[in-house]
Amino acid sequence: DVKVTQSSRYLVKRTGEKVFLECVQDMDHENMFWYRQDPGLGLRLIYFSYDVKMKEKGDIPEGYSVSREKKERFSLILESASTNQTSMYLCASSLVKGAGLETQYFGPGTRLLVL
C-alpha cells in the first residue's frame, strides 16, 4: 500500500513565523504535490514537483515555497506565516513522471492555525 505521511496533524503558529510542513512517501513516486483546502474553495494546488530539486508553481503559490532534496520528501515552507494561511494542507504523491493520468495518493493532512 502507498503510504504518504505528514509531519504534523495539527499545528499552531504565530504571524510572522517561518513554518515547515513535511511530507514523506514510501513508494518511490516521482510526483509530489501540496494542496490547501478551504471551506467553499475546495482543494487548490500550491506547488508540485516531478523530480528531485525540481518544482513548479500551482494555482496559488504566493506566500509559499517548496523544497525537494530527496525523492521521498517534499517540504512546504511558509516564509512568514499570515492569518490567511490558516488552512488544511494536504500532500499527495503519484507514480510516473508526466503521464498525466496517474492516481494521486494523499497524506492525512495538516491543520494549520496561524494566530
Add this chain to the structure above:
Amino acid sequence: AQKITQTQPGMFVQEKEAVTLDCTYDTSDPSYGLFWYKQPSSGEMIFLIYQGSYDQQNATEGRYSLNFQKARKSANLVISASQLGDSAMYFCAMSVNAGNMLTFGGGTRLMVKP
C-alpha cells in the same frame, strides 16, 4: 482550462440504499482521467475509483461504480448498499494528459441515516 462541477453540496441516504453523487466536467483535452476521493472527518483523502477517457467500460471497485457518460461529460459516483461509514465528503477530480495536476470539484457531503 479544466473544470469540475459537483452540484449537490449535501445529500442524505438511508442505510443499505444506493446513492448517486453527481459530477460534470469540462475539458478540451481528449485524454483525461476522472477520479473520486472520499474525505472522512479525519481529513485524509482516500482514493476510491478511476475512469480513463478512453475506457470502454464503466469502472467498478467493490460497492463503488462510476457512471461515465462521455457525451454528457458526466462521471457520477454510485455507492451501492450505503453504510454508516460512508458518511463523508466526496470529491470528483480530473487530470488531463498535459500534466499530472488534479482539478477538484467543490465536493458533496454525504450523510447516511441509520
